[in-house]
Amino acid sequence: MEVVQGKADRRNYATALYGATVSKEEFAQLYDRYFQRVFNYICYRINNHYAAEDICSQVFETVIRKYHTYSSEKGNFEVWLFAIVRNAVTDYFRMQNKRRHFSLDSILDRVFPKPSPEELAIRDDNNRALFEALARLRDKERNIIAMKYGAGLKNSEIAQLLEVSESNIGVVLYRSLRKLHATLEAGGFRNE
Numbered sequence: 164m165e166v167v168q169g170k171a172d173r174r175n176y177a178t179a180l181y182g183a184t185v186s187k188e189e190f191a192q193l194y195d196r197y198f199q200r201v202f203n204y205i206c207y208r209i210n211n212h213y214a215a216e217d218i219c220s221q222v223f224e225t226v227i228r229k230y231h232t233y234s235s236e237k238g239n240f241e242v243w244l245f246a247i248v249r250n251a252v253t254d255y256f257r258m259q260n261k262r263r264h265f266s267l268d269s270i271l272d273r274v275f276p277k278p279s280p281e282e283l284a285i286r287d288d289n290n291r292a293l294f295e296a297l298a299r300l301r302d303k304e305r306n307i308i309a310m311k312y313g314a315g316l317k318n319s320e321i322a323q324l325l326e327v328s329e330s331n332i333g334v335v336l337y338r339s340l341r342k343l344h345a346t347l348e349a350g351g352f353r354n355e
Contacts, residue, residue: 185230194223197241200314201248207313208252208306218251225251242323245314249306249324296346304339311336 185193201222205215225247233243297305303325310316310324318336322329 185227190223190227193226197244198223200316201244204245204248204309204314205252207309209255214255218255222248222251238323239320241316242320245310245316245320245324248314292347292350293343295350296343299346300339300342304335304342307332307335308339 198219202215202219205218205222206212209215209218222244226244229247233240237243297308300308307321307325310321311318316324318332319329322332325332
C-alpha cells in the first residue's frame with residue numbers, strides 16, 4: 164500500500180510542479196515517437212547539432228509543463244507539438260541576433276556513414292550548391308521545406324501550424340522546389 168501511495172504522491176508532485184497530467188510512461192512513448200522528427204526539424208533550421216540537442220531538450224520540457232493545455236478538440240497533437248518546436252527555434256534565432264540557415268550536414272552524416280574522401284568532396288560541393296540555392300529562398304519557403312522534409316509533417320499539418328490553406332502549402336512547396344531546381348541548374352549543378 165505504501166508503494167502505491169508513494170507513486171501517487173510523486174504523480175501529484177509532478178502535477179503540482181509542472182501543471183502536467185502526463186505520466187512517465189506516456190511521456191516516454193511521446194518522446195520515442197517524436198524525438199527524431201523534432202530533432203531533424205531543428206537541425207534543418209539552425210545548422211548546429213549541439214544547439215539542436217539543447218533546443219530539443221527544451222521542447223520536451225515544455226511538452227511536460229504544457230501538456231495539460233493540449234486539447235484534441237482544438238487540433239492534432241503533432242500540430243501542437245510542432246508549434247512548440249517552431250517557437251523554440253524562433254526563440255533561438257532571437258537569441259542569436261543574426262540570421263542563419265538550416266543545415267542538411269548533420270542529417271547527411273547519419274545517412275552516409277564514413278564516406279570516402281572523394282565522396283566527401285562531391286558531397287561538400289553539392290551541399291554548398293544546395294545551401295546557396297536555399298539562401299535565395301524566402302524564410303517562409305525555407306521553413307516550409309524544413310517542416311516537410313526535415314520534420315516529415317504533412318501539408319495539412321504545416322497548414323495548421325502556419326494558419327494557411329493546405330493548397331497554399333502545396334503551391335509554396337512546388338514553387339520553392341522549382342526555384343531550387345532552376346537555381347541549381349543555372350549554377351551548373353547536375354543531379355546524376
